[in-house]
Amino acid sequence: MSIDSSEHVVDTVAPEDWVTRLADEVIAEAQRRGIETIICASGISPSGPIHLGNFRELITPHLVADEIKRRGVACEHLLSWDDFDRFRRVPKGLAGVDESWEEHVGKPLTSVPAPQGSAHPNWAEHFKAPLLEAMAATGIEVRQISQTEQYRAGVYRAQVLQAMRERGIIDTVLGRYRTLEAAAEARQRASGKGKRQDHGSGQQQKLTEEQAAAATEAERGSGAATEDDGSEGRAGYYPFKPFCSVCATDFTTVTAYDDDSHDLTYECAKCGHVEQVNLDTFTNGKLVWKVDWPMRWGHERVLFEPSGVDHQSPGSSFVVGKDLAPIFGWERPIGPMYAFVGIAGMAKMSSSKGGVPIPNDALEVMEPQVLRWLYARRRPNQSFDVAFGPELQRLYDEWDALVRKIEAGPDGGPQPGDVAAHLRATTVATGEGVRPLPTTPRPMPFRTIASVIDITQGDEAQAVRILSDLDPTNPITSTDDLRPRLDCAERWMLGYVPAEDRTIVRDEPDAELLGSLDDDQRESLRLLVDGLDRHWSLDGLTHLVYAVPKIQRGLDPEAKVKDPELSRAQRAFFALLYRLLVSKDTGPRLPTLLLAVGAERVRRLLGAA
Incomplete structure (x- = not known):
């Protein structure tokens, strides 16, 4: 269906929610630019555990693309894996990783071994896998793009050569923003506020110190987070960074480049290797981040892509990208800023995931609809907490109350925004229409199920017997009727509630x-x-x-x-x-x-x- 059609393949939702407003803006922008198929994009670096803050980078464009599809407008959601980013440092406290990984610093993430015991071929694939599982559970469908594959296949060769031709203009633009950024930091220091917090430290403000450190390590591993714009060596500024052909790292400096022949010479500070390559055939390198991102906007024709707080400060990549995107024949996408996602009640959690909660951790204790609802009901610029402690019971109470309102129809008094958030949490748009996500057939109150699990010490058969007694006129006939909520409650009670808060029934009278x-x-x-x-x-x-x-x-x-x-x-x-x-x-x-x-x-x- 053409983008300016007023027909809808499926019913859209009430207009009083942030997703609808953003979809309106994106469609209007597509009409202005004459675009037939709308591209919404997410970019994630699998440099470490992909936590619940990163998940906002994925689910925000998913929800917008989903609304556009509901209107019958051609739309695609791309997930660009920044797996050609460099491995920046060895994370601390990550299971299966020790100091021997230090030798891999500077290599592409796809060239770094996965943690010991992993079933995956490299570091990047190891950290992609849990997110892909969470996406399947929450109904998020994307077209995946590996930046390793793109660069090494020469897909961006024309854009790399373009960036090298225009390196003087790029350096001038970046230099202007470097000055602005330095001035902003000087003002912060003068006011006593210090330097802006990075995404990781703000993101995990409610975690333990060890968990916060792990989250920061994960964030710093991303090229996006480090805001790399290249550096000017003795031969001038170059926006392309080769990986060394001998040691495979990017501790390299371009020492010469010929604009006519495209011959490039580099030297490696790590192993001392010096080599001349030709960019018409050489594919073992990439554009620096602040150039790479706007280049990809143009190549993929991206119209909508959100970014975190750290990308929208003076001199950051999204801001600079506005001036660099035209070099690659494109305009910067519509890109709302999204705020931090905090964590509450994670005193006990598995260290196997690096000490930072990921979407799969949330899905252990939350039904997929509840997790989607957490993100759908908040505007991107609103921060919120994902609760793993006692607040989780209240979250389920709120969700169940909303479901009852929706099921009661207009008489239940649901607000338009609540109706929209519920619809986005429980269904996804497909080529054939709207697909409901699987749900618990008998969604008994979460706190009731958790209490019974607590009292029965995890004896599932006894727990189900008791739960059946709660409604003798409509007894539970199968544990399948209670799943996945039963499993969520069991994992929460046995895995997240401290032992001192558990209930132990007396054996003998007092x-x-x-x-x-x-x-x-x-x-x-x-x-x-x-x-x-x-x-x-x-x-x-x-x-x-x-x-x-x-x-x-x-x-x-x-x-x-x-x-x-x-x-x-x-x-x-x-x-x-x-x-x-x-x-x-x-x-x-x-x-x-x-x-x-x-x-x-x-x-x-x-x-x-």
């Missing part, structure tokens, strides 16, 4: 505590035990535990009473039950806890059997 109770406390326990059989369901037990203090005060158990004294009595009653059942003042919701413990064991622990 004789000392039972012996110290007064008459009112004993009466409250009797009322509860007497009502267990009649109220043995989630709703029934919820009613019972709140009714006992009312009955003791001569109130109607069905009455809704707002009385501070009654509230204090209920809290005291709950605390007593928790101490008798789990030796703590708090714990999982009491109705869930009672169901999980079982009626006979409850009676015994409360001293009634």
Whole structure:
């Protein structure tokens, strides 16, 4: 369908969300430029763990491209792997990596061995693999481009020669921005603010010091993060950086270049090798980052590509790219800035991924729709946290509340932006229409499932039995009905909740505590035990535990009473039950806890059997 058509292949969403607005801008820009197929792009360097901040680089253009496709407009999402970037330093604390990797510094990422024990052929492929798994799980489809393959196949030969011809203009542009950047840094120092934080340190502000260091290492490994623009040697400025034919590193300096013959001479500071090559055939090198990026915009005809905060400061690559893109016959794409993604509640996490959470870590405890929703509901310039601690339960509560609103239709009161975010979280556009993502058939409350997993110590069969008892009129017939949410809750409870916060049900009654109770406390326990059989369901037990203090005060158990004294009595009653059942003042919701413990064991622990 042509780009200016008003027909839609599938229904689009309400206009009150950021994705719709950006799609409107991109389509209008495509019409202005006379472009038939819109290209949205992401660029990621597999230099280390590709964390949840990097994921925003991928999912932002995915959501925009998805909306454009929903309107029946030709659109493609490219993922450009910056795997021809240099290996900059050996990350600390990364499993399977030691100081011997130091010898590979300066080589392309695809020429560096993968960490020990990896099934992948090189460093780049090792770190690509988890993201590709996460993309498949979250419905993100792209056309992948390997920059190693592109450069080594000579795909960019004409652009490399163009950059070398125009190196004087490029150097002048970069020099102007170098001056601006230096002035901005001087003003920061004078104001006492210091140098701007890099993406990694700001990104991981809520991680431990070790995890933050690992995240920073990963970020610094990216050519994008280092803002490389080349340097001027004794022979002048050159935007092309060869890899040495002997030691395979880029510790090279161009010492001569002939514009007519395209002969280039370089020397290597690492091994001392000197060589003359011809750029008509030589493909073992690449343009420096600040030139490489705008070159690729032109080659791929990119119309939309977001970038992080670090790319939009004075002198950074996205800013400079505005003046360099015309050299390659293109205009800079529309590119909103995206903000940092923080991490909350990651005190315990696997070190096998380098100490920094990646999308697969999130997908261990989040359904794919929930993870997509986290990114879809926030504008790109809004920062937010991905929660792995207790906040995760509240996140699921919010998601389930939204789903109920959507299912209720207009009467449920969903806002247009909520409807749009939900649609983007649960479906993706394809050539055949809209495809729903797989979902949990019986999405019981996450906190309930987690509580049962906690109480049963991960005994799945027992957990499912208890969960079936929560709704006797509609029992669970298969664990498949609860997946993937059951698996997410189990991994979260057993893998992320500290041991001291877990629930351990007592084996024997607390004789000392039972012996110290007064008459009112004993009466409250009797009322509860007497009502267990009649109220043995989630709703029934919820009613019972709140009714006992009312009955003791001569109130109607069905009455809704707002009385501070009654509230204090209920809290005291709950605390007593928790101490008798789990030796703590708090714990999982009491109705869930009672169901999980079982009626006979409850009676015994409360001293009634």
